[in-house]
Amino acid sequence: MGNEPAAVAAPASPVIARPRRDAGRGRLRRSPAAAVSTAVLVAFALGAALAPAIRPYDPAQMNTGPALASPGAAHLFGTDRYGRDVLSRILYGARVSLPIGLFAVAFSSVVGSLLGLAMGFFGGRIDSVGSGAVDIMLGFPPIMLALLIIAVLGVGLPNVVIAVGVGGVPRFARIVRGTTLSVRENVYIEANRALGAGVWRTLFRHVLPNVLPPIIVLATLYMGSAILDTSSLGFLGLGVQPPTSEWGTMLSEGREFMRFAPWLMFFPGVMVFITVVAINLVGDYLRGVLDPRLRGR
Amino acid sequence: MATYLLRRLLWTVPILFAATTCAFLILRLIPGDPVNLMLAGRPASEKVRDNLRAKLGLNRSLPEQYAYFVVRAVRGDFGQSFLTGQPVSQVIGQQLPASLQLAGGGIILGVTGGLVLGIAAGLYPNTLIDAGAMTAALVGISMPGYWTAMLLIYLFGLRLQWVPIVGSGLVALILPSVVFGSYAVGNLARLVRSSILDVRNEDYIRTARAKGLPERRVVLRHALRNALFPVVTMMGLLLGLFIGGGVITETVFARQGVGALLVNAIANKDYPVVQALILLTTTAYVFANFFVDIVYIFLDPRVRYG
Numbered sequence: 001m002g003n004e005p006a007a008v009a010a011p012a013s014p015v016i017a018r019p020r021r022d023a024g025r026g027r028l029r030r031s032p033a034a035a036v037s038t039a040v041l042v043a044f045a046l047g048a049a050l051a052p053a054i055r056p057y058d059p060a061q062m063n064t065g066p067a068l069a070s071p072g073a074a075h076l077f078g079t080d081r082y083g084r085d086v087l088s089r090i091l092y093g094a095r096v097s098l099p100i101g102l103f104a105v106a107f108s109s110v111v112g113s114l115l116g117l118a119m120g121f122f123g124g125r126i127d128s129v130g131s132g133a134v135d136i137m138l139g140f141p142p143i144m145l146a147l148l149i150i151a152v153l154g155v156g157l158p159n160v161v162i163a164v165g166v167g168g169v170p171r172f173a174r175i176v177r178g179t180t181l182s183v184r185e186n187v188y189i190e191a192n193r194a195l196g197a198g199v200w201r202t203l204f205r206h207v208l209p210n211v212l213p214p215i216i217v218l219a220t221l222y223m224g225s226a227i228l229d230t231s232s233l234g235f236l237g238l239g240v241q242p243p244t245s246e247w248g249t250m251l252s253e254g255r256e257f258m259r260f261a262p263w264l265m266f267f268p269g270v271m272v273f274i275t276v277v278a279i280n281l282v283g284d285y286l287r288g289v290l291d292p293r294l295r296g297r
Numbered sequence: 298m299a300t301y302l303l304r305r306l307l308w309t310v311p312i313l314f315a316a317t318t319c320a321f322l323i324l325r326l327i328p329g330d331p332v333n334l335m336l337a338g339r340p341a342s343e344k345v346r347d348n349l350r351a352k353l354g355l356n357r358s359l360p361e362q363y364a365y366f367v368v369r370a371v372r373g374d375f376g377q378s379f380l381t382g383q384p385v386s387q388v389i390g391q392q393l394p395a396s397l398q399l400a401g402g403g404i405i406l407g408v409t410g411g412l413v414l415g416i417a418a419g420l421y422p423n424t425l426i427d428a429g430a431m432t433a434a435l436v437g438i439s440m441p442g443y444w445t446a447m448l449l450i451y452l453f454g455l456r457l458q459w460v461p462i463v464g465s466g467l468v469a470l471i472l473p474s475v476v477f478g479s480y481a482v483g484n485l486a487r488l489v490r491s492s493i494l495d496v497r498n499e500d501y502i503r504t505a506r507a508k509g510l511p512e513r514r515v516v517l518r519h520a521l522r523n524a525l526f527p528v529v530t531m532m533g534l535l536l537g538l539f540i541g542g543g544v545i546t547e548t549v550f551a552r553q554g555v556g557a558l559l560v561n562a563i564a565n566k567d568y569p570v571v572q573a574l575i576l577l578t579t580t581a582y583v584f585a586n587f588f589v590d591i592v593y594i595f596l597d598p599r600v601r602y603g
Binding site for chain 2: 132135136140143144147148150151152224228231232235236237238248251252254255258259262265269272273276277280281
């Protein structure tokens with residue numbers, strides 16, 4: 001746990017320029033790392049979605065072969081102590097690990113962005129109370145926040161999503177607040193209000209689209225750490241509970257057999273690693289495209 | 298400067314207050330009766346239960362309980378562990394030295410590694426050196442800490458047998474420190490690189506160049522001063538995170554320490570220990586950040602007016 005994306009905490013540029021569509025596409029072709037990463041993520045997502053169709057064995061089926069069989073033709077990634085097929089379990093694990101990361105980031109970004117929008121747009125007391133709350137939340141070490149929530153809510157899948165998601169809320173709130181503050185001052189917002197548009201219409205039709213780029217960048221970069229954090233909780237036994245196959249839980253099971261069956265801890269770890277690298281590369285790329293300040297570096 | 302520091306110090310109060318409240322509420326928010334947890338399934342008469350309830354202070358009103366909790370917490374009294382019956386302060390005190398050793402080792406390795414990679418990349422931007430350093434940083438950021446730990450244990454402990462995989466002492470501290478520090482290396486390298494590149498075009502750098510200083514000296518003497526900010530921040534963060542970072546590292550290496558204690562306490566619903574650790578972690582984190590701010594003042598005279 002705790003690969004807190006320190007780079008993410010840097011305030012996003014308040015200058016928001018909507019990138020030209022074609023410009024973005026051209027850049028993606030020029031950024032092979034981001035293109036490959038996107039392909040990898042799509043492949044993983046497809047693997048997760050199609051797992052029931054392409055899995056070699058039922059992931060819960062014991063004795064599909066000898067227990068702790070090393071990787072080979074019958075079992076590409078070997079088998080675990082109950083003779084379950086590791087490849088099938090990894091495929092099904094993706095159906096848990098990837099969505100948890102997505103849901104956790106969705107939680108942080110939606111709650112955090114709404115908070116940040118309200119604070120930046122309305123100002124006044126909403127802003128001062130909100131900023132205080134954000135600072136207090138940032139005062140807690142992120143893992144502490146997650147463990148605290150688990151301690152109160154108990155272990156289990158939805159609780160993991162909340163535990164990891166809450167830690168991201170103040171980070172989104174702070175950046176969205178800052179961006180909203182500068183967007184609010186634009187002439188088109190004033191013109192829009194002068195034309196008689198309501199507060200909510202202005203907020204969601206005109207302010208929100210302009211604060212989206214930093215939200216997208218932060219969401220991508222935060223997803224990497226959300227996946228790391230959820231798998232860490234699984235590893236600690238505080239996340240998804242066995243027999244559900246989840247990458248972190250599989251790693252923690254594999255740890256016991258490190259000496260005799262190192263593949264048990266190798267393959268799930270590789271999956272987490274590749275996923276997070278790919279997400280980080282896409283995030284770096286998006287930051288380059290959406291954050292003009294960093295262009296050309 | 299004094300007012301700034303005072304304001305900064307005052308700001309720690311609401312955070313610590315929030316932490317205290319969280320710690321207090323945790324025993325009241327959990328489903329079920331804390332007395333049942335304390336008894337851990339052992340049968341007990343109503344009288345014994347009432348005594349326990351009085352001991353925990355649960356028979357008083359909530360504000361009273363809160364005041365009682367705060368007063369005791371200030372004195373370092375967090376009651377007794379549900380699990381062992383030992384005083385909580387003693388339980389934590391036993392685990393603290395191991396965690397601090399780990400944090401020390403991690404900070405040394407993490408900051409050294411991050412600085413070396415970051416400076417190398419910042420000195421030679423857009424070269425192979427830069428690409429190599431940034432790839433290493435990306436790997437550092439993206440590796441799950443527990444997986445790094447397992448791979449290291451497998452390679453150096455089981456295959457090569459260079460280091461013992463359990464035990465205490467300096468040699469056994471190496472691999473855990475690498476894992477604890479790897480958290481910092483990637484982030485720090487990226488921050489150091491970009492803060493060196495950020496000031497490349499500042500006036501004082503141009504002046505240094507105009508004086509005829511060699512480029513390497515310009516970067517190391519002048520641009521690097523700017524890069525010290527992320528270093529200090531990261532050191533403060535690591536110092537404050539010694540419990541958080543320890544959670545994973547101590548568990549994988551089966552080390553003693555407060556991180557492992559916390560996971561164990563949460564899994565076993567040993568709430569007095571959880572309460573005390575929440576307060577300890579948050580306080581450490583808050584004050585680490587506070588000292589980081591003080592160091593900033595010395596690093597950059599401009600901050601004084603902030």
